[in-house]
Amino acid sequence: MSDLQRTLVLVKPDGVRRGLSGEVLRRIEAKGYRPVAARLRTADEALLAEHYAEHAGKPFVGPLITFMASGPVLALVVEGYRVIEGVRALAGATDPTTAAPGSIRGDLAADTGAAVIENIIHASDSPESAAREIALWFADLDS
Numbered sequence: 001m002s003d004l005q006r007t008l009v010l011v012k013p014d015g016v017r018r019g020l021s022g023e024v025l026r027r028i029e030a031k032g033y034r035p036v037a038a039r040l041r042t043a044d045e046a047l048l049a050e051h052y053a054e055h056a057g058k059p060f061v062g063p064l065i066t067f068m069a070s071g072p073v074l075a076l077v078v079e080g081y082r083v084i085e086g087v088r089a090l091a092g093a094t095d096p097t098t099a100a101p102g103s104i105r106g107d108l109a110a111d112t113g114a115a116v117i118e119n120i121i122h123a124s125d126s127p128e129s130a131a132r133e134i135a136l137w138f139a140d141l142d143s
């Protein structure tokens with residue numbers, strides 16, 4: 001048994017800058033998931049501090065927020081059965097150097113030497129995170 005779910009996906013500023021938005025969306029659609037909302041925007045620091053509230057106080061949160069505000073991100077709401085864990089699997093591990101080949105991070109990202117890990121994609125990590133993050137990025141979206 002599984003439920004139809006929604007998850008929040010962000011193509012991060014490195015992915016948009018490198019022209020990889022289409023490739024990320026292609027992989028998500030090819031897997032069988034369906035985008036139900038999309039928006040290209042440059043996030044402000046207040047939104048990003050809320051988005052990454054779980055990391056408040058960690059040493060990398062400052063550089064992380066600066067990086068995430070450095071250019072537009074493609075925000076997507078993606079729907080499918082078990083889509084939350086499914087897109088996390090497509091994304092691969094946080095560290096792109098060791099992320100499995102075949103995953104988005106494993107195939108498309110490498111360590112850049114920057115203060116924060118630049119890894120192309122964000123995907124919600126639980127149903128609770130997905131609900132919170134979709135409300136944050138798509139406050140006007142019908143549920």
Ligand SMILES: Nc1nc2c(ncn2[C@@H]2O[C@H](COP(=O)(O)OP(=O)(O)OP(=O)(O)O)[C@@H](O)[C@H]2O)c(=O)[nH]1
Nearest residue numbers: 060064093094115116117118119121122123124125
């Ligand atoms: N420099 C540095 N950056 C980190 C570290 N851990 C996490 N980050 C950055 O912070 C982001 C959020 O961390 P996590 O939520 O733990 O990782 P994640 O869920 O795979 O990535 P997100 O989808 O962006 O949330 C990561 O994607 C990295 O960009 C770390 O130990 N060092």
Ligand SMILES: [Mg+2]
Nearest residue numbers: 122123124125
């Ligand atoms: Mg995370």
